[in-house]
Amino acid sequence: MRKYPIGLQDFGKIRKGGFLYIDKTRLIYNLIESGNYYFLSRPRRFGKSLLLSTIKEIFSGNKELFEGLWIHDQWNWAQIHPVIHLRLSKLDYQKLGLYEALNIEMGVLAKELGIELETNHLKGRFEELIRKASANGQVVILIDEYDKPITDYLEDLEKVEENRSVFKSLYSVLKDADEYIRLLLITGVSRFTKVSIFSxxxxxxxxxxxxxxxxxxxxxxxxxxxDFREEISVLQQRQPDILQKLKEWYNGYSWDGTSKVYNPFSVLSYMGSGRIQNFWFQTGTPTWLVNLMRHNLEFDLENVQIGENALSSFNVEHIAPVPVLFQTGYLTIKSYDAETRLFELGYPNKEVEESLTDALLSAYRNVFPGNDSMAVTYDLGKALKNNDIPQMIKALDVLLSTIPYDHWKAESESIFHIIVHLSFKRLGLDIRSEVHSSTGRCDVLVFTDQYIFALELKLNGTAQAALDQIFDKGYLRSYQLDARKKIAIGINFSSEKRSVEEFLVKEVE
Incomplete structure (x- = not known):
């Protein structure tokens, strides 16, 4: 069996252990030969730590680890550089505090390089470490997950400011260390601290x-x-369309709107198990992010347009969900318009869409995160596909029964509109909310193989008023040439009963 480096981030261990390594050394070569000071943001489990580990081994001159890889015959292995590899995730800053944890780590890094530090304070120790290490050649500084000691405390702004201040002081050393530095590469998930920390x-x-x-x-x-030719050949014998399935589930990430990549953790996990499943949920959707989206009533994340400045911004006092969703991998770039300089964002694949939809549906229904939304929504989807509207209404009532009372009072139709949208989305149906036409805006349109459903939702009104609105505003008119049957559904919810009070259905002739 092939050995897959699931969870392994050490290049040396991967190569010595005979694990699969996808050769990225040509791109790494271009990176380290083209410049000196870099910042790179990618979601978790995308290989940032492995990238830095690989670069460390290159500059340490460990040629034998690169046997068979592109860079093996392209690099001057005799030219060795001292490497300062700072991994923020391994520091015990939660117990010791960031300042003390970094201060201790400076001593550990110095010992690895055979250096004695005389300075006691953090800024001075970092400066001394770089200066003394450079006696053996210009220094390579690799900083992994620089933002973790801040993102861990996003609900504690006082701690955020404290750790940001520590970082600002630490990294200010780099400003006047140009003569000592061959390469500086800083990686993280978020870009929100770039301006203030690295000013x-x-x-x-x-x-x-x-x-x-x-x-x-x-x-x-x-x-x-x-790289997975042998595995795919075997898999195709059992499932001929496996390449298309893998693409739907794990591909789709893009940082330029053109090139697409698979999530490496998910692909390796799939190859290890041989079963299509959701591996992304194991990363855990941040509770604070889901709560923020719920507070802002955000739920429809397809075809989101955003400018480059907004995409990279992250104000900890006023967090905007969309840039965070992009930086953490829940949204990706679908396209880029050079003229307007606008990015269009959307879910990268089914795996991520399912994970976030599950989390949001649990949050809006006020149930414990992790409850199986598929089990709850299955009856809803089955009824809709069969045009069994009474059964669909029963399924809706089950979904809506957990909505807190204060939401019914405060949020008008929005809360159950959101739950209806997320429920159908969770089933993989083509659902569009607040669809604009020349005469109005339809609450929900759902498209199946045989039907097009227009749903108009009312709170404490009448089903007749909802149904009439669909026809008066002509919400289904633009689909009259579509061969599928068109069904109009007017639904009235009662805030007193907290359920569907009545519904009416009419097929468009």
Missing amino acids: DLNNLYDITLNPHYATLMGITQQELES
Whole structure:
């Protein structure tokens, strides 16, 4: 059996242990030969730590680890550089505090390089470490998950500010260390702290959205079909359309709107198990992010347009969900309009869409996160596909029964509109909310193989008023040439009963 490096982030262990490694060394070579100061943001489990580990081994001159890889015959292995590899996730800053944890780590890094530090305070120790290490050649500084000590405390702004202040002081050392530095590469998930923490590093090149490095991490379609050729050949004997299934579930991430890559953790996990399943949920959707989306009544995340500045911004005092969803991998770039300089965002694949929809549906229904939304929504989808509207209404009542009373009072039709949308979305149905036409805006349109449903939702009104609105406003008129049957459904909810009070259905002739 092939050995898959699931969860492994150490390049040396992967190569010595005979684990599969997808050769990214040509892109790495281009990166380290083209510049000196970089910042790169990618979601978790996308290989940032492995990237830095690989670069560390290159500059440490460990040629034998690269046997058979592109860079093996392209690099001057005799030219060795000291490497300062700072991994923020391994520090015990939650117990010791960030300042003390970093201070201790400076001593650990110094010992690895055979250096004695005389300075006691953090800023001075970092400066001394760089200066003394450079006696053996210009230093390579690799900083992994720089943002973790901040993102861990997003609900504690006082701690955020404290840790940001520590970082600002630490990284200010780099401003005047140019003569000592061969390469500086800082990676993380979020880009929100870039301005405030690295304000002195005006030569830091952010390559997050650079097309040249769009496939530096992740697995391209070509790499999937080449590096997993044997596995795919076996899988296709059992399931001929497996490549299409893998693409739907795990591909779709893009940082330039053109090149697409698979989530490496999910692909490796699939190859290890041989079963299509959701591996992304194991990363855990941040509770604070789901709660923020619920507070803002955000739920429809397809075809989101955003400018580049907004996409990379993250104000901890006023967090906007969309940039965070992009930075954490729940949304990706679908396209880029060079004229308007607008990005269009959407879900990268079914795996991520399912994970976030589950989390949101649980939050809006006020049930414990992790409850199986598929089991709850299955009857709803089955009834709709069979045009069994009475059964669909019963399924809706089950879904709506957990909505807190204060939501019914405060949010008008929005709360059950959102739950209806998320429920159908969770089933993989083509659902569109608040669809604009020349005469109005339809609450919900659902498309199946045989039917087009227009749903108009009312709170404490009448089903007749809802149904009439569909016809008066002509919500289904633009689909009259479509061969599918068109069904209009007017639904009235009662805030007193907290259920569907009445509904009316009419097929469009």
